[in-house]
Amino acid sequence: MTDPTPLLEIRDLSVHFARPRPTIFHPVQTLRAVDHVSLTLNEGECLSIVGESGCGKSTTALAVMGLQEPTSGTVLYRGKPLNGPGAPGRKDRARIAQMVFQDPFASLNPRISIGRMLTSQLSLHGLASGSEARDRVAEMLTRVGLSPDHARRFPHEFSGGQRQRIGIARALMLDPRILVLDEPLSALDVSIQAQIINLLMELQERLKLSYIMISHDLSVVEHVSDRVAVMYYGRVVEEGGWKQVFTTPTHPYTRRLIDSVPDMDAVLADRRELPSPAPVPDGARFSPDISTRPDPRAVPEPSNLVAIGPDHRVRLAEAP
Amino acid sequence: MNHGQRHDANPDPILSVRDLRVQIGRKGPQILHGVSLDILPGETYGLVGESGSGKSVTGLSIMGLLKRPLNVSTGTIHYQDQNLLKLGPRARRRLRGDLIAMIFQEPMTALNPVASIGTQIAEMFVIHRGMDWTTARQRAVEALDSVQVPSPEERARAYPHQLSGGMRQRVMIAIALACRPDLLIADEPTTALDVTVQAGVLKLIDELCRAEGTAVLLVSHDLGVIANMCQRVGVMDRGRLIEEQDTAALFANPLHPYTRGLLAARPRLGSRVEGGRKRLTELDEIVPQGARGHDSPTLVTPREVRARATGAPA
Numbered sequence: 207m208t209d210p211t212p213l214l215e216i217r218d219l220s221v222h223f224a225r226p227r228p229t230i231f232h233p234v235q236t237l238r239a240v241d242h243v244s245l246t247l248n249e250g251e252c253l254s255i256v257g258e259s260g261c262g263k264s265t266t267a268l269a270v271m272g273l274q275e276p277t278s279g280t281v282l283y284r285g286k287p288l289n290g291p292g293a294p295g296r297k298d299r300a301r302i303a304q305m306v307f308q309d310p311f312a313s314l315n316p317r318i319s320i321g322r323m324l325t326s327q328l329s330l331h332g333l334a335s336g337s338e339a340r341d342r343v344a345e346m347l348t349r350v351g352l353s354p355d356h357a358r359r360f361p362h363e364f365s366g367g368q369r370q371r372i373g374i375a376r377a378l379m380l381d382p383r384i385l386v387l388d389e390p391l392s393a394l395d396v397s398i399q400a401q402i403i404n405l406l407m408e409l410q411e412r413l414k415l416s417y418i419m420i421s422h423d424l425s426v427v428e429h430v431s432d433r434v435a436v437m438y439y440g441r442v443v444e445e446g447g448w449k450q451v452f453t454t455p456t457h458p459y460t461r462r463l464i465d466s467v468p469d470m471d472a473v474l475a476d477r478r479e480l481p482s483p484a485p486v487p488d489g490a491r492f493s494p495d496i497s498t499r500p501d502p503r504a505v506p507e508p509s510n511l512v513a514i515g516p517d518h519r520v521r522l523a524e525a526p
Numbered sequence: 527m528n529h530g531q532r533h534d535a536n537p538d539p540i541l542s543v544r545d546l547r548v549q550i551g552r553k554g555p556q557i558l559h560g561v562s563l564d565i566l567p568g569e570t571y572g573l574v575g576e577s578g579s580g581k582s583v584t585g586l587s588i589m590g591l592l593k594r595p596l597n598v599s600t601g602t603i604h605y606q607d608q609n610l611l612k613l614g615p616r617a618r619r620r621l622r623g624d625l626i627a628m629i630f631q632e633p634m635t636a637l638n639p640v641a642s643i644g645t646q647i648a649e650m651f652v653i654h655r656g657m658d659w660t661t662a663r664q665r666a667v668e669a670l671d672s673v674q675v676p677s678p679e680e681r682a683r684a685y686p687h688q689l690s691g692g693m694r695q696r697v698m699i700a701i702a703l704a705c706r707p708d709l710l711i712a713d714e715p716t717t718a719l720d721v722t723v724q725a726g727v728l729k730l731i732d733e734l735c736r737a738e739g740t741a742v743l744l745v746s747h748d749l750g751v752i753a754n755m756c757q758r759v760g761v762m763d764r765g766r767l768i769e770e771q772d773t774a775a776l777f778a779n780p781l782h783p784y785t786r787g788l789l790a791a792r793p794r795l796g797s798r799v800e801g802g803r804k805r806l807t808e809l810d811e812i813v814p815q816g817a818r819g820h821d822s823p824t825l826v827t828p829r830e831v832r833a834r835a836t837g838a839p840a
Contacts, residue, residue, distance in 0.1 A: 258720035395576040396747060397809035400791035404805050422721055429793035429803065453799060466725040467795055468750030470777055 211285040213416050214247040214270070214303075214384060219279035221265050225503065235503045239265045241440040242279070244511075247384070247433075252410065252417040254427040254448075256463065257437035263420045266437070267386045270418060272299050297331060304377035308389040310369030314361040320347075320372055321357030327379045342379075350375045351405060367398035371405065378409070387419040391426060403430060424467050428452050436460045439500045442511060443492075446518035454484040457520045459496045484514050486522065493523035539564035540708050540741055541588065541626075546601035548583055548592065548765075557583050557596065559765045565709065570735070570742040572756030572773070574749060574788075579762040581745045585711045588743070589628050590618045605709075624654040627702035629731075631714040633694035637686040643670070643697050644682030650704035669700040673730060692723035699731060706738050713745045728755060749792060753777055761785045784809070 221240040227233070240262040247253045255263040268274035270281055272288060281288040283302050288294065294302070307313035315323065324346065325339040334342055344354035350371040361369060370390065377385055390406070391399045407430060409415060421427050427434060427448075434451040436444040436459065444457040455461045465480050486492075493509035494500045508524040541564070548558040558580045565571050573581045586592050588603055590610065603610040605626070610618065622628075630636040638646055647669050648662035657665065663682070670678035673696040686694055695715060702710055712731060716724035732755060735742050746752055752759055752773070759776045761769040761784065769782040780786045790807035 258722060396749070396788055397576060397791050400806040400808050403793070404808065407803070407805070424721070425793045425795050428795055429798055429806070449799070452795070462722055464795065466721045468724070468728070468748060468754045469795060470749045470753040470789070470792070471794060 212246040213249045213284065214418075215282040215285075216243060216245040216266070216270065217280050217282060219243045219266065219269055219281065220277045221262070221269055221274060222277040237502050238440045238506070239502075240269065240276075241506065243435075243437070243440075243442055245435055245442070245445070247416050247418060249383075250410070250414050250416055251432040252419055252430055253433045253435065254419045254421055254431040255435050255437055256421055256424060256427055258422065258463075261437040262440040263437050264388060267305070267388055267418060267420050270384075271303055271305050271386055272296070301331070301380045301382055303384040303386055304380065304382040305386040305388060306370075306373050306377050306390050309393050310366055310373050311393070313373055314369060314376075316361050319358055319360055324357070324376060324379050327376070331380060333380070346375045346379060349409070350378075351401075365398075366394050367401060370394060370398075370402055374402075374405065374409070378413070381413075382415075384416050384418065387417055387421075389420055389422070391421070391423065399426070406430070424464060436463065438496070439494065439502055439506075441494075441506065441509075441521060443494075443521045444519065445511065446515075450484070450515060450518035453481050454515070454518070455481060456483040456486065456514060456518070458492055462496065484518060484520075486514055486520065487512070489525075491523045493521050537566055540567045540605065541565040541743075542602075542604045543584070543588065544602045544604070546584065546587060546603065547599045548580070548587060548596055549599040551595040551597075554595065556599070557765050558587070560601070561762075561765075561767050563760055563767060563770065565741050565743055567708070568736075568739045568741055569758060570732075570744055570756045572752035572759040573743060573745045573762060574747065574752050574759060575762035576747060576788075578764070580765040581747075581762045582713055583765075584762070585628070585713050585743060585745050588709075589622060589626060589711060591622075591628075620654075623650060623702075623707075624705045625707050626709045626711065627705070627707040628711040628713065629695070629698050629702050629715045631717050633691065633698045633718070634686060636698060637694060639686055641685075642682065643684055643686065643689070647682075647697070647701050647704055650701055654705045665704075666700075669704050670697070672734070673697070673700045673703075675700075691719055692727060695719060695723075695727050696730065699727070699734070703734055703738070703740070707740060709741045709743065710735060711743045711745070714747070715744070716751065717746070717748070724751075731755075749777075749788065761788070787811075 219240055220242055222236045222238050225235040225237050227235065243266055245253060255266060257263050265274055269276045276289060280290060288299065321340070321343055324343040328334045328339045328342060343357050347354050347356055352368065352371055364372065391402055394402060403426060410417060419427070419431065431448045434446065434448050435442050436451070436457065438459045444451060444460045451460065455464050461480060461483065493507055500506070509521050510524060511519040512522045513519050544562050546558055546561045547556060549556050561580070561584055573584060575581045583592070583596065587598055592598065598611055644663055644666045647666035648659060651657040651662035651665050652659060667678045667682050670681055675681050675693060675696050689697065715731065716727050719727060728751065731742065744752065744755055756773050759771060759773050760767050761782065763784050769776070769780070769785050776785065777789070780789055787809035791809055793806060
């Protein structure tokens with residue numbers, strides 16, 4: 207929070223969808239997929255967004271990428287808006303942020319060789335062509351742990367882990383400052399996951415990249431993140447430095463999430479203790495109430511993200 | 527969720543698999559290279575491994591659900607003094623769903639999209655118990671209630687697409703446990719579910735099977751799930767069972783380098799507070815290079831079984 211202009215700032219972002227209605231005579235219902243989310247990503251950091259499916263974490267990522275038009279709110283890159291009037295075009299955006307997708311089997315074009323896929327970006331952006339482009343592709347493939355002659359091959363010739371490396375190489379070709387990682391590990395085997403985590407951490411350090419990682423795997427999130435935001439039904443319910451969120455999980459939903467992780471140490475040390483929450487102001491009530499399922503169509507109760515410690519905020523209901 | 531140790535000495539296994547070999551076609555590559563394991567009455571046995579290790583094929587072989595060109599080339603699967611592999615298709619079908627039942631990973635593809643939930647559960651009672659449909663439907667509602675589906679009467683009339691993933695998996699469990707089987711094979715039952723939903727579904731499987739004394743063969747790639755659910759664990763790699771131990775012993779003292787690699791490769795909750803943001807140990811650093819090449823097709827490369835726990839049948 208010391209840096210006056212963070213690398214990326216998501217300010218009051220909302221994405222609402224109109225729900226299909228049986229007939230036009232029924233009232234329009236809105237689904238609040240993302241509701242007033244504000245997050246910041248500092249240079250060189252990894253911001254993780256966690257939550258269960260349908261909580262709006264992927265929609266938030268798509269809005270950052272410009273793949274989903276927000277209903278309201280802005281995404282600022284170095285203080286300049288990425289959406290609305292005066293926003294950079296798609297080609298400029300592509301050089302700011304790139305995305306690594308979940309499924310390395312579905313996100314590569316099966317009919318194009320790896321080399322052609324990677325060089326096409328360079329020529330499209332007029333960055334390099336011919337042998338220079340080939341050299342840059344070879345360099346990139348080596349950087350992600352593949353060999354330069356893999357450029358001649360096609361996606362089906364690679365294993366899942368290798369494909370995810372290709373996905374990372376593709377995302378890095380234009381030298382973006384931000385990588386949005388949407389569940390980058392969930393399609394991979396345990397042993398391959400470790401390799402990709404190591405690769406991502408190494409690249410982050412060497413290329414000074416910033417990550418926004420969408421994940422439901424809390425062990426991985428704890429391991430690699432600098433900041434963590436927990437989303438529940440479209441809203442951020444707890445947010446802060448990784449240490450604050452994982453050592454003093456405070457919102458009941460964060461606590462439930464952490465408590466649900468099946469832990470292999472549990473068998474050795476009887477039962478893992480859930481860390482105690484940080485103290486909250488007297489009489490405060492957490493919002494939303496997680497004992498019942500919130501209605502995603504209803505207008506949520508008034509609530510605020512309240513600071514409860516250095517670099518640690520939770521959502522509390524507004525006092526009536 | 528943990529059961530702790532088994533207390534009885536060594537009861538007769540309800541299912542014993544011996545030297546099970548599965549092949550693609552007649553002359554094709556082998557998928558399973560002689561798997562042997564015993565499942566004791568009422569225990570939860572975990573089968574863990576990566577994709578392609580043969581853990582699902584083992585489960586499908588026991589169910590008799592291998593699809594061509596996969597076929598069992600040699601080996602025996604004994605259940606109640608009969609070799610399942612020698613039974614005809616009709617006898618197999620009578621057993622399947624009745625005494626040996628299965629839960630699949632993806633409940634949406636495993637359920638029939640054009641039959642109501644109630645019908646699909648009631649079917650079990652009609653086929654295996656000879657009930658009439660009216661009674662069977664009433665029993666189906668009770669079964670839904672036992673897997674903690676809220677307002678079971680209403681849900682019995684619903685179709686699979688109207689339910690959430692967690693609810694669908696509960697319906698699968700209701701179908702699988704309808705006839706009170708001796709053995710439940712759960713193939714990655716919670717992989718498609720959210721972590722909070724997963725906890726509930728695992729707890730349900732654990733409670734119901736413990737109450738009925740049903741043995742469970744839990745196939746999973748998630749060591750955390752295995753640690754929380756199972757009394758004994760078998761680790762598979764490329765068609766071989768490479769290690770088998772009591773759960774506590776396996777996690778405290780893994781013998782095979784591959785198992786050690788698997789355990790080390792996962793970050794654990796809370797480990798960063800103590801150890802910082804370190805590189806994770808990659809499997810190749812523990813299992814000698816060359817023994818696991820990621821470029822080569824990994825299914826059939828033979829490898830020495832280096833260590834087996836004492837007491838496990840060879």
